[in-house]
Amino acid sequence: MDYSFQWNWVGLQNYAQMLSDPIAGKVFNNTLLYVFSTLTFFNVGAALVISLITVHIPERVGQGYRALWLLPRITPSTVYALLWLWAVRQDPTALFNWILGFFGMEPVNWLHKHPWPIVILVNGFVGASFGMIIFTAALKSIPADYIRAARVDGASTFQIIRHIELPLIKWPLMFVTAYQTLSLLTSYEYILLVTNGGPGYYTTEVWALYSYHLAFAQYGGIVKFGYGAALATVLVILGLVLSIVYWRVFRLKELMIEPKIEV
Amino acid sequence: MVSRKHLPWIVFMALLTLPIVLLYALLFAQSVSEEVVGILPVNLTLSNWEFLKDGNIRVPGTTTQYYPNVYSVTLNTLALALTVAFLELVFSSLAGYAISRYKFRGRSAFLALALVLHSFPGITLLIALFYILNVMGLYDTLLGVIIIKVALDMPLDIWIMKGFFDGVSWDMEMSALVDGCSRLQAWWKVVMPNVRNGLMTVLIFGFLSGWSEFIYILTFISSQDYWTFSMLVYALTTGEYSYINPGVTSAVAIIYMIPVILFFLFAQQYLLRIQIAGKGVT
Numbered sequence: 001m002d003y004s005f006q007w008n009w010v011g012l013q014n015y016a017q018m019l020s021d022p023i024a025g026k027v028f029n030n031t032l033l034y035v036f037s038t039l040t041f042f043n044v045g046a047a048l049v050i051s052l053i054t055v056h057i058p059e060r061v062g063q064g065y066r067a068l069w070l071l072p073r074i075t076p077s078t079v080y081a082l083l084w085l086w087a088v089r090q091d092p093t094a095l096f097n098w099i100l101g102f103f104g105m106e107p108v109n110w111l112h113k114h115p116w117p118i119v120i121l122v123n124g125f126v127g128a129s130f131g132m133i134i135f136t137a138a139l140k141s142i143p144a145d146y147i148r149a150a151r152v153d154g155a156s157t158f159q160i161i162r163h164i165e166l167p168l169i170k171w172p173l174m175f176v177t178a179y180q181t182l183s184l185l186t187s188y189e190y191i192l193l194v195t196n197g198g199p200g201y202y203t204t205e206v207w208a209l210y211s212y213h214l215a216f217a218q219y220g221g222i223v224k225f226g227y228g229a230a231l232a233t234v235l236v237i238l239g240l241v242l243s244i245v246y247w248r249v250f251r252l253k254e255l256m257i258e259p260k261i262e263v
Numbered sequence: 264m265v266s267r268k269h270l271p272w273i274v275f276m277a278l279l280t281l282p283i284v285l286l287y288a289l290l291f292a293q294s295v296s297e298e299v300v301g302i303l304p305v306n307l308t309l310s311n312w313e314f315l316k317d318g319n320i321r322v323p324g325t326t327t328q329y330y331p332n333v334y335s336v337t338l339n340t341l342a343l344a345l346t347v348a349f350l351e352l353v354f355s356s357l358a359g360y361a362i363s364r365y366k367f368r369g370r371s372a373f374l375a376l377a378l379v380l381h382s383f384p385g386i387t388l389l390i391a392l393f394y395i396l397n398v399m400g401l402y403d404t405l406l407g408v409i410i411i412k413v414a415l416d417m418p419l420d421i422w423i424m425k426g427f428f429d430g431v432s433w434d435m436e437m438s439a440l441v442d443g444c445s446r447l448q449a450w451w452k453v454v455m456p457n458v459r460n461g462l463m464t465v466l467i468f469g470f471l472s473g474w475s476e477f478i479y480i481l482t483f484i485s486s487q488d489y490w491t492f493s494m495l496v497y498a499l500t501t502g503e504y505s506y507i508n509p510g511v512t513s514a515v516a517i518i519y520m521i522p523v524i525l526f527f528l529f530a531q532q533y534l535l536r537i538q539i540a541g542k543g544v545t
Binding site: 069079080133189232236240247 | 269272276280282289298300302378385387390471478482494496516519523531535
């Protein structure tokens with residue numbers, strides 16, 4: 001189907017095309033790299049580090065830091081992307097290169113030389129806040145007695161984190177990992193704004209963005225709604241499977257108990 | 264007091280958070296100067312804000328208007344955000360109440376469906392939505408975008424409101440009913456005042472969700488008459504003349520940020536609640 005909206009039955013042709021499409025293969029690998037690194041370094045990694053540190057330092061200071069980390073998420077995406085685009089420009093007065101200048105290093109054209117780290121940073125600074133909030137809430141709900149008992153027994157803060165706090169927030173950790181995996185798999189807005197899949201030949205194109213480009217931004221008027229929709233359908237199936245997994249693993253059913261009294 | 268033990272960690276957190284602070288410092292510096300070196304403004308000026316006089320953003324060296332009037336863009340964005348917020352408030356407070364208080368066939372199924380729909384990626388619907396909007400004649404209208412936004416935000420809104428209604432004690436509502444209120448009166452006079460926090464959460468979430476919307480505007484709006492701030496900032500950033508004046512772009516971006524900053528300063532508790540309810544976009 002294209003802009004003329006003529007429906008032509010093609011069977012599974014669009015799915016067959018996916019298997020033989022060399023770009024789809026590259027995009028698939030990109031998606032794995034993107035999801036895995038952003039998740040490890042930011043959505044779970046940095047989120048855990050931030051919440052652990054901010055609950056152990058004085059509360060007012062910790063709260064201030066957490067508020068700052070919330071800022072990128074509530075900033076409109078176009079403004080946030082714009083700030084990064086300015087910061088990583090190639091001229092020596094741009095923020096990144098300016099800082100490098102203090103160490104006597106040459107300016108770098110970041111988006112051309114190192115597009116992936118930039119894409120991961122841009123998404124990571126937004127993504128970390130979700131895990132941060134969940135982990136902080138979980139850490140704060142640990143009964144103070146446990147911590148006090150450990151202190152009396154002579155445990156250091158590191159031992160408390162390692163042997164008491166981390167085991168107790170196991171479930172929130174797994175939940176954030178699972179939930180953010182799905183979110184990252186289907187996210188493309190910030191990549192569209194910062195690199196738009198470039199530079200060059202599909203360097204930072206991820207699955208969702210590829211689907212978007214096929215349907216809405218093909219040059220030369222060749223619009224592939226059908227193929228784009230097929231790619232999106234893969235994400236739907238993935239989303240359904242993961243939803244069923246959450247359902248089973250995280251016992252969401254308990255949230256749905258019937259009302260007790262009824263009129 | 265900050266003890267010596269905590270100091271290294273506070274410094275470490277400061278370094279970790281520094282990029283965020285620098286980015287926003289850059290935005291501010293850019294808007295009040297002719298040029299920025301790192302984050303240091305060079306030659307302070309207010310000329311970047313001159314477009315506020317008549318709302319027209321000028322490209323130097325030409326008289327053609329490449330961008331829509333800033334004030335009409337503001338009105339569009341406000342219309343979008345307020346309508347979305349209001350509709351979400353009305354629908355979710357009614358639906359959330361029904362789901363919290365009534366037992367009916369398909370209740371669990373509905374809740375489960377709402378949860379699945381909420382974790383559903385928006386990208387998967389774009390192509391279908393594009394087709395539907397075209398057939399309905401809503402392509403390139405703000406109404407089309409409003410309907411989509413409200414529909415896609417509803418699952419989360421319903422879950423938030425259901426949670427708040429669950430927290431209102433049944434006894435209170437019961438005594439209202441005994442005293443002769445109808446079910447609807449009890450809802451309006453007794454229950455609703457008790458879920459004020461929930462209503463605020465939904466209202467703020469709806470407003471910000473409409474205010475920041477970018478992808479649906481980019482995809483479903485083609486004429487400049489219906490542009491919102493996100494589209495204007497995008498065009499100023501990536502368009503043909505983007506290199507000419509980053510100062511003006513940052514001034515527009517700051518105006519765009521005003522409601523966000525206000526909510527950030529004065530309504531952070533609601534923002535946190537929205538995140539916990541699981542908006543988790545990335």
